[in-house]
Amino acid sequence: MRFSLCILAASFMSMAACGSNDDPDFVDGGGQPGVDGSSQAACSMTPYGSCRSNDGFACAEYAGSISQQQASTQCGNFGDTTWSDAPCDRGGTVGGCQIGQDSPLGAYCTTIWWYPPTTGETGMAACGTAGTWIPGA
Numbered sequence: 001m002r003f004s005l006c007i008l009a010a011s012f013m014s015m016a017a018c019g020s021n022d023d024p025d026f027v028d029g030g031g032q033p034g035v036d037g038s039s040q041a042a043c044s045m046t047p048y049g050s051c052r053s054n055d056g057f058a059c060a061e062y063a064g065s066i067s068q069q070q071a072s073t074q075c076g077n078f079g080d081t082t083w084s085d086a087p088c089d090r091g092g093t094v095g096g097c098q099i100g101q102d103s104p105l106g107a108y109c110t111t112i113w114w115y116p117p118t119t120g121e122t123g124m125a126a127c128g129t130a131g132t133w134i135p136g137a
Contacts, residue, residue, distance in 0.1 A: 038107035039064070039100030045109065047087040051075030057118055059088035064108030071108075088113045093136035094120040097127030 042064030049068050052059040062071040072083040088111075090096075096113040111134065114123040120136060127133050 042107045043109035050088045065106030066108045095136040096134040097131040099131035
């Protein structure tokens with residue numbers, strides 16, 4: 001149970017932590033806006049899709065300028081996940097971690113929502129300083 005949560009969280013966090021030293025506008029750490037602040041704008045947009053772990057413990061929403069096809073492909077790369085063209089069901093979540101990212105794919109935002117038996121404390125610890133913690137419903 002916790003292993004799959006950690007794998008999914010680590011996968012989403014690594015997307016937000018990857019950077020390119022050749023591009024001065026590329027952020028090398030999630031949750032921080034790029035030079036033009038476009039990832040902040042992406043985090044204020046309505047999510048257009050989600051990637052749910054098949055064990056039901058986590059779901060990540062996507063918003064911003066990357067396409068649904070790009071986000072869906074990323075979701076499939078995580079393994080044991082299912083893509084949806086709808087946002088995550090936030091009912092019963094313990095909380096979420098919102099990560100803005102300026103990337104070669106464009107500015108986008110991922111919010112990872114966790115569900116019981118994960119606790120808010122566990123989710124908050126996984127979020128760490130990579131993103132912004134949002135209390136659950």
